[in-house]
């Protein structure tokens with residue numbers, strides 16, 4: 001039913017980039033993530049799929065401590081990146097989020113110029129020595145996000161004045177500008193047209209040469225096209241996790257099968 005490009009024999013085993021053990025997430029008394037264990041490989045695209053409300057975004061936000069910003073949210077368990085506990089008190093969440101970048105479902109450009117949206121991260125993290133360096137980073141990031149041609153003549157215009165799809169690609173450019181090691185993408189293409197969607201999918205494929213990418217998507221076709229690993233969530237549980245080709249052609253759990261064949265969700 002799905003066109004899965006990789007056959008199982010082509011899926012290489014890579015180093016573990018992120019390891020989550022016994023993760024629980026609560027919003028007040030709502031238990032949103034239940035005892036999730038998951039190892040995310042380096043240089044791999046991992047797709048999180050599952051019905052609305054199953055906890056995909058909540059679990060994704062655990063990986064760069066975005067849940068810290070939600071007052072009623074409490075995270076338990078262990079999450080390490082390259083073996084380091086990201087919830088350790090000594091970890092600065094701002095540094096962490098430069099290393100583990102995020103693109104949200106709803107585009108959220110800063111109320112600044114297009115140029116400054118992209119230059120913001122490299123500036124605060126000292127990645128450019130001078131204006132010429134910064135210009136190079138801004139152009140490269142906008143090109144990678146497939147929006148350079150549309151904005152190159154108006155870099156001083158406000159980012160918020162772009163169309164929804166353009167704003168999203170600007171946010172992707174902003175996220176890749178700091179050269180994150182992990183990029184978290186929560187339904188990044190839901191505001192994009194098919195052309196921009198395929199450009200972003202190409203970018204994702206390019207990014208995985210160097211980084212880990214985790215993408216939440218409601219499109220099974222997209223998960224099958226872009227990911228090598230897939231995690232299926234249901235009611236806060238990680239039900240099944242494995243090679244994308246296996247999950248989409250021969251899932252073990254009946255809940256996974258029902259979801260991918262359209263019977264639940």
Ligand SMILES: Nc1ncnc2c1ncn2[C@@H]1O[C@H](COP(=O)(O)OP(=O)(O)OP(=O)(O)O)[C@@H](O)[C@H]1O
Pocket residue numbers: 027030032050051052053054055056057058059070072
């Ligand atoms: N900020 C919040 N405050 C309280 N409850 C929340 C909050 N965010 C999520 N939840 C609850 O946690 C559970 C998981 O939600 P989450 O947003 O992670 O699901 P999801 O799989 O991303 O769904 P969707 O596909 O609709 O985006 C749901 O029951 C949701 O109502």
Ligand SMILES: [Mg+2]
Pocket residue numbers: 056057058186216
């Ligand atoms: Mg969500």
